[in-house]
Amino acid sequence: MPDPLFQTLFDDTEAVPWAPSGVVRDRARARTRRTRAAALAAATVAVVMVLGGVALAGRGPERHVQPGISPTAAPSATPSQPAPTTPAAPSTGASSTSASSQPAVEPTAIVDSLFLQLADVGAGYKWAATEDFGGGDWTVEYAFSALQCTGSSMPGSGDRKERTMVKGTGPNASSLTQFVARFRPGTAARYLDELRTKIPACKPANGMSIKIADQRFAGQDALRVEVTYGEGYTPVALIVVRQGDLVSQFSARAADRDQAAALARRAAERMCGGTPVC
DSSP, rough: OHHHHHHHHHHHHTTTOOOOHHHHHHHHHHHHHHHHHHHHHHHHHHHHHHHHHHHHHHHSSSOOOOTTTOTTTTTOOOOOOOOOOOOOOOOHHHHHHHHHHOOOOOOOOOOGGGGGOOOHTTOEEEEGGGGOOTTTSSSSSHHHHHTOOOOOOOOOEEEEEEEEEESSSSSOOEEEEEEEEEEEEEEEEHHHHHHHHHHHOOOTTTEEEEEEESOSSSEEEEEEEEOOTTTTTOEEEEEEEETTTTEEEEEEOOOOHHHHHHHHHHHHHHGGGGHHHH
16 A cells, blocks of 8 residues: 555645646756856955955045035034124324334444534544544543553443544644444443443542543433543543443544533434434
């Protein structure tokens, strides 16, 4: 007796219509082609994904930019507001504003225009040669040495120049010799203060003298120092004028007090061309 399971399968499949063998073979071939195409497509997709991953790894993380926002600009937490505008101040002149905002720069060269000029002294004067300066024997420093006093010195002058002018010849000749020196900052004022201390303290021998005859009559500071070297010598007036860090000395043998004061004021005006204090 046949097995019940096989009998049941036989009964179920007996009435099933079976396709001819040729049709079955064609279907099998089509199924095989579809399987191979799917496998090839899967392999292609895998290669593309691998290559894309390598490219993305080289580029780094991609930044997602929202429309209307620059890729380099950080997003603002608050809506942008127009920058407040400050009303422009009334213009008072560009040249004056820029000039006042810049600090004055003091020039350093000692030029001829800083000296008294021939027109300042009077008619008949002319410039003398350099060798006619007399070796500085018309300065306060020379007077201290000649009178054998505790000496005065020129503290830290950075640049110094001398000039002299003469009128006439022989015993009746008159001259005016002058130097202009630029002192280190702060030392010019101290120099004149030291003269005020040292001159009264100088006690020369009999017949000789040195004294301050006048002061503060020109520029930022000034001294008139009168010196007598003894019997037979003409008294000498030495004028010291300060304007900023510039100091000038000149001798005025033939000038009286008023003339010397007028020359000192003119010398201070001339020195204004070399200092910003005027």
